[in-house]
Amino acid sequence: MALTREEVGRVAVLARLALTHDETDRLTHHLNDLLGQFAHLQELDTEDVPPTSHAVPVQATLREDVARPSLPREAVLANGPQVDPEAGGFIVPQVIGE
């Protein structure tokens, strides 16, 4: 099961990556090599192995529901490439709806 250039192009769009023609070629090749490695792993018999999302068997540590101070607003907004100081928020391209 090999990836096509078109599929790689679609993944790039989803990841918001602008790839050149050459980069797409190169990455298609790389990704197919990677998939080859996985195909090798697929040969193992995992019939009796339950799906594993995490490799280490530890219990989740939960946090008590206690509020702590947040960051000062000025410090937060200082990180923004573009902010509207009056509205107190980050500027993003206009979004309609929602």
Add this chain to the structure above:
Amino acid sequence: MPEYETRVGMECHAELLTESKMFCGCRNEFGGEPNSRTCPVCLGLPGSLPVMNKKAVEHVVRTALALNCTISLHSIFHRKNYFYPDLPKGYQISQYGNTPIGTNGWLEIERADGTTKRIRITRVHLEEDTGKLIHSDGAGYSVVDYNRSGVPLMEIVTDFPPDIESAEEARLYAETLRSVLLYLQVSDGKMEQGSLRAEPNPSVRPVGSDTFGVKTELKNLNSFRSVQRGIEYEAKRQIEVIEGGGRVVQETRGWDDDKGVSFSQRSKEVEQEYRYFPEPDLIPLDFDVKWLDSLRESLPELPNEKKRRLAEQYGLPASDAAQLVLERETADFFEAAAKGAKDPKAIANWMLGDLARLANAESVPVHATQVTPGALAGMVGLIESGAITGKIAKSVLEEMVATGKTAAQVVEEKGLTVSGADEVAGIVANVVAANPDVVAKIKAGNDKSIGFLVGQVMKESKGRAKPDDVNRLLKDEIAKQ
């Protein structure tokens, strides 16, 4: 034109009532200055790691138990990847696939005619809310506020094929679900603030068809009324599209409550690719059966159980009981007032009638006026003992709501006690004397005319005469003529 039937799936989101956010210690609140409650975790800054809020997990488990779900003993979280400015990390932490906290539950709704129906629920899961976009007119850009980013959010989804078969059933489902969340104290249930959001997806099909129609998803429904209206409108629109030879497009549609129309927001024809995968920054939740049992035991009496009990214990009609249990405080108010009352039904009538109307005028719930349960019981007691008439009681209650005084105080101060029979007899004599022509008609056999004289007497006594007294004394007085 064939007859069509509607099917509605429901997706509901509830922001959970916690002190802090889902994965960080920022305060979980509504409103406030934009971006005043953020930190590296809920801003998605590199290097920050989420730590789960125990209370939020507990809230979802309790809700899932109350909705008769099976609890997954091992539950994992996923990343839902998409780019949108209100999502700073570029993914939302959510639960995907077959290990959400709760699966396969149900909620019973009761229709207006008293019949009940189980609405199956496929999943109850925990995720995080996104930030909020503020659209400023004419600025040419939008502004993001991340105060809501990372607020714990619970999603409750009904099963497929949908059990909900009308807009009314969808509204009842949303109302009943809200009641359950309020009883559990896991959500404030405020639809107008968006802390409870109902997103129905209605579809229509000709009766008898064995496939379901294409569904659309409705958003921006800010009240139960708009849930019902939105679905009614959407079903009608879909039928018109099909009858007009077109096809319904799978899309998200916004609801404009002022205009009473839905409008296309976003086409979902191309399935979004969220590329879900297990969240590597969070360890799976493993629930202890003993802990689950203790949570199950600590569940309060839920609205449906309370409804049945109130109807039985106090002899109330099912419809009254259903209204009383919508909010826990209202049911508590009723029980406090009805305790030891001769006629609990009368208490319910006053609560759901005049008191509800007066409370509504003050924009507060029926349990939150200045009238205490004891004061309402006292007022009903005065009617039962014959000290005041039901008519007088209406104005007494108005005064009680306005001033917080007891019925006895109001009656005392305004001199509203029922007129004695002697006083009524005097008024009757005057009225009879003043209307000889009416009396003549009655004597000639026109019984209906007596109503006019009764009215005159009630007017003269300012409503304080007991109708029984008036009728008896009038008949006596006319017989004497």
